[in-house]
Amino acid sequence: MASSSRSILLKGIHSISHSQNIRPSSSSLRRISSFSQSRQHGKSPSKSSISSFSSCPISLPSARLPQLRGFVSSSRHQTEQGEKLASTLSPEEYEQVSERDMDILHENLEVYVEQFGENDWEVEYSSGVMTLSLPPHGTYVINKQPPNLQIWMSSPLSGPSRFDYITSKGWVHHRDEKIVLKDLLEQELRELLRRQGKEGEAEEWDGTGL
Known part of the structure; x- marks a missing residue:
C-alpha cells in the first residue's frame, strides 16, 4: 500500500511538472523519495524529513506568469x-x-x-x-x-x-x-x-x- 502511495505521489509530481513545464530539482526528488521510504517501512518520518519535504522548492518559470497590460484610454x-x-x-x-x-x-x-x-x-x-x-x-x-x-x-x-x-x-x-x-x-x-x-x-x- 505504501509502495502504491509512493508511486502515485511520484507520478503526480512528474505529471504536474510535464504539463506546467515545472522542473523539480534532484535534491527535491531525493527528499520526496526519503519521505515515502519512511512511510513504506512503517516508520514515522522524522521532523527534519517532514520539514525538508514541505520545503521542496518547485518554481514556476517567469515566462508563464501573466503579463499585465497598461490601461489604454483611447477606444x-x-x-x-x-x-x-x-x-x-x-x-x-x-x-x-x-x-x-x-x-x-x-x-x-x-x-x-x-x-x-x-x-x-x-x-x-x-x-x-x-x-x-x-x-x-x-x-x-x-x-x-x-x-x-x-x-x-x-x-x-x-x-x-x-x-x-x-x-x-x-x-x-x-x-x-x-x-x-x-x-x-x-x-x-x-x-x-x-x-x-x-x-x-x-x-x-x-x-x-x-
Whole structure:
C-alpha cells in the first residue's frame, strides 16, 4: 500500500511538472523519495524529513506568469481597414461636441426646409434624435449614441451609417474615415434638390454648417 502511495505521489509530481513545464530539482526528488521510504517501512518520518519535504522548492518559470497590460484610454475597434481609433473624445467631451453639432445641423436644416422644401417638408429635433422628413424622397433620422460616442444616421439614399468624432476631421464613418457626415449629408440633400429640377438652389445652399 505504501509502495502504491509512493508511486502515485511520484507520478503526480512528474505529471504536474510535464504539463506546467515545472522542473523539480534532484535534491527535491531525493527528499520526496526519503519521505515515502519512511512511510513504506512503517516508520514515522522524522521532523527534519517532514520539514525538508514541505520545503521542496518547485518554481514556476517567469515566462508563464501573466503579463499585465497598461490601461489604454483611447477606444479602438476592428474594421475592414484594420484597427483604428474609435473616438478622440471623452464621454464628457462627446456630450458637448455632439450637442453643439446637432444644434448647428438642426438650424441649417431648418433653413434648407424653409428655402427649398414643399409645405410638407419639416425637421424636428428632440432628446438627441433629429427627424428630417422630405416627402416623397423619404425621411432622415440622425441621432446621438452616447454609449458608443457616435452619431448615427439613417438615410433614404445611402441607408444606415455610424460616425465617430476624429479631431481635425469631424464626424467620420466608423469603417472608412474618407466618408464624412457633413459631406455625405450635403451631397445627398443637394441631389434631392436636383431631382426636383432645382439645380440653382442646390448650388446656392450653404450646407449643414458642420
